[in-house]
Amino acid sequence: xxxxxxxQEFVMHFGEMGSRWGINRTVGQIYALLFLSSEPLNAExxxxxxxxxxxxxxxxxxxxxxxxxxxxxxxxxxxxDYFTTPEDLWExxxxxxxxRKKREIDPTLxxxxxxxxxxxxxxxxxxxxxxxxxxxxxxxTGFYDEMEKLETExxxxxxxxxxxxxxxxxxxxxxxxxxTKRS
Amino acid sequence: xxxxxxxQEFVMHFGEMGSRWGINRTVGQIYALLFLSSEPLNAExxxxxxxxxxxxxxxxxxxxxxxxxxxxxxxxxxxxDYFTTPEDLWExxxxxxxxRKKREIDPTLxxxxxxxxxxxxxxxxxxxxxxxxxxxxxxxTGFYDEMEKLETExxxxxxxxxxxxxxxxxxxxxxxxxxTKRS
DNA sequence: CTTAAGTTTCAGAAATTTCTGAAATCACTG
DNA sequence: CAGTGATTTCAGAAATTTCTGAAACTTAAG
Numbered sequence: 143x144x145x146x147x148x149x150q151e152f153v154m155h156f157g158e159m160g161s162r163w164g165i166n167r168t169v170g171q172i173y174a175l176l177f178l179s180s181e182p183l184n185a186e187x188x189x190x191x192x193x194x195x196x197x198x199x200x201x202x203x204x205x206x207x208x209x210x211x212x213x214x215x216x217x218x219x220x221x222x223d224y225f226t227t228p229e230d231l232w233e234x235x236x237x238x239x240x241x242r243k244k245r246e247i248d249p250t251l252x253x254x255x256x257x258x259x260x261x262x263x264x265x266x267x268x269x270x271x272x273x274x275x276x277x278x279x280x281x282x283t284g285f286y287d288e289m290e291k292l293e294t295e296x297x298x299x300x301x302x303x304x305x306x307x308x309x310x311x312x313x314x315x316x317x318x319x320x321x322t323k324r325s
Numbered sequence: 326x327x328x329x330x331x332x333q334e335f336v337m338h339f340g341e342m343g344s345r346w347g348i349n350r351t352v353g354q355i356y357a358l359l360f361l362s363s364e365p366l367n368a369e370x371x372x373x374x375x376x377x378x379x380x381x382x383x384x385x386x387x388x389x390x391x392x393x394x395x396x397x398x399x400x401x402x403x404x405x406d407y408f409t410t411p412e413d414l415w416e417x418x419x420x421x422x423x424x425r426k427k428r429e430i431d432p433t434l435x436x437x438x439x440x441x442x443x444x445x446x447x448x449x450x451x452x453x454x455x456x457x458x459x460x461x462x463x464x465x466t467g468f469y470d471e472m473e474k475l476e477t478e479x480x481x482x483x484x485x486x487x488x489x490x491x492x493x494x495x496x497x498x499x500x501x502x503x504x505t506k507r508s
Numbered sequence: 509c510t511t512a513a514g515t516t517t518c519a520g521a522a523a524t525t526t527c528t529g530a531a532a533t534c535a536c537t538g
Numbered sequence: 539c540a541g542t543g544a545t546t547t548c549a550g551a552a553a554t555t556t557c558t559g560a561a562a563c564t565t566a567a568g
Contacts, residue, residue, distance in 0.1 A: 148446035152455065155436045161524095162429050164345060166556060177458075180450035185515075195558045200516060221566075222514065231461050246345050253338045263331035267363035272335065275360075278414050285484040296494045301468040306497065311479045314486065314493050344554095349526060368545075378528045383546060404536070405544065 143191040149178050153192070164245075165205065168194055172202045173211060173227065182215040182224035210237050232294045243286065251279050326374040332361050336375070347428075348388065351377055355385045356394060356410065365398040365407035393420050415477045426469065434462050 145153065153174040160170030171192050176183060183191070189199045203225060206212045211234070215224040228234055254276040263269060289297065303310065328336065336357040343353030354375050359366060366374070372382045386408060389395045394417070398407040411417055437459040446452060472480065486493065 146446055146448050146451070148440060148443070148448055148451055148455075151436075151440060152451070155433065159429070159433060162347060164347065168556080178448075178451040178454055197516075197518090197559070198557055201557085204516085231457055235461070235465075246342070250338065250342060253334075257331060257334060260331075263329055265329050265331055265361075268329070268331055268335070268361040271361055272331075274414055278418070281481070281484050282418075284487070288487055288490050291488075292491060292494075296491060298464070300490075300494050301464050303497065304467070304471055307471050307483075308475060308479060310493060310497050311475075311483050314489065351526080380529070380546075380548090381527055384527085387546085 143187045145175075145191055149175070152178055164242075165209075166202075168192070168198050169202045169205050172199065173206060176212060176225055177227045179226070182226040184222040184224050186222075188225075209241050211241075230294075232297070236290070239286070240290070243283070247279065247283065251276065251283070254279070326370050328358075328374055332358065335361060347425075348392075349385075351375070351381050352385045352388050355382065356389060359395060359408055360410045362409070365409040367405045367407050369405075371408075392424050394424075413477075415480070419473070422469070423473070426466065430462065430466065434459065434466070437462070 153171050156170040156174035157167040158170075160167045163170065165173075171194075172188055175188060175191055185196065185199050185203065188203075189196050192199075203212065206225075207214075212225045212227060215226055217224065228237075254272055257272055258269075258276065292300070300307075336354050339353040339357035340350040341353075343350045346353065348356075354377075355371055358371060358374055368379065368382050368386065371386075372379050375382075386395065389408075390397075395408045395410060398409055400407065411420075437455055440455055441452075441459065475483070483490075
């Protein structure tokens with residue numbers, strides 16, 4: 143299992159970006175390799191394609207599975223697991239956003255609500271700030287839920303509207319809401 | 326500088342979430358503390374509020390400044406630097422998204438374009454996959470650029486449209502585009 | 509039941525990241 | 539321009555994360 147120079151570069155890049163994306167180098171590399179492979183790969187192929195230890199591959203695949211980013215495949219008469227990434231890139235994007243929301247936002251929303259439940263703490267500014275943050279996050283996750291429901295076709299349409307968007311918003315909802323604050 | 330229990334919990338939470346957000350514990354804590362403080366704080370107040378070393382505070386503040394997440398303030402007759410977070414939460418959101426895009430997306434887009442420039446590498450599947458990924462990222466960043474331009478009022482309106490969004494898209498852009506792929 | 513292929517777990521090694529205290533730098537004041 | 543208060547830098551210590559090899563586990567076949 144030798145990688146082409148193109149695969150090499152792509153895989154290395156994903157490895158380097160891994161830490162910025164909240165996964166580790168190996169996980170990034172495994173994902174990149176699967177992403178570029180037209181055929182599903184098994185753990186051994188990944189291990190030697192990336193020159194890492196077999197156990198590291200196993201950990202990485204487990205991590206990718208917990209992210210829902212890989213699909214399992216089997217072949218007749220071969221009991222090894224084979225892995226792929228979803229063909230449809232939009233599905234990958236949806237998964238990524240959903241998982242990041244789950245890991246990076248939901249816990250904080252829960253915590254903010256919990257803090258508000260504890261009742262007045264005698265620090266009006268902090269309490270107001272927390273409430274405001276909670277409201278903002280709720281608005282954004284509400285919007286996310288709506289986008290999530292849209293079929294890919296509609297999403298693509300929305301994304302390609304370009305500068306038409308502003309006019310659309312104005313036409314749709316009547317007057318602009320009154321502002322209560324200025325930054 | 327003693328923190329109230331509310332501040333304590335909030336600060337600790339941001340510290341714990343820090344690593345998931347791509348910053349370290351201290352940076353998360355410093356930010357949380359500033360976020361809840363109605364008054365700007367100087368490095369010493371932060372240092373002893375969080376019981377960390379003075380140099381760690383300095384590093385953390387530098388990091389936050391590189392993220393554009395804090396504002397510098399000065400007082401008459403006091404030459405120490407005081408720090409705050411922007412009052413307007415929407416501004417914070419905008420900054421966060423812009424910075425994450427810069428760190429997590431732009432380098433990859435650059436790399437993908439560079440790989441395509443290198444010309445045919447004799448791996449059709451990988452090449453197609455890379456092109457497809459590049460196109461998708463371009464579409465998404467194009468959409469981001471549009472959203473970025475919107476004033477907060479319009480953004481809020483869009484976000485609160487809820488289920489009206491789908492209908493709006495259909496009405497605005499004529500027929501749905503034909504699909505070329507199914508996942 | 510035994511064997512063997514495949515996979516996962518886990519304790520410690522290696523690497524990386526974060527944090528500290530001391531020293532260096534900066535910049536204002538008298 | 540010396541002195542002082544504030545801040546930054548930096549080398550090493552501490553903590554955390556990642557990676558490995560060996561052992562344990564799982565499952566199917568003979």
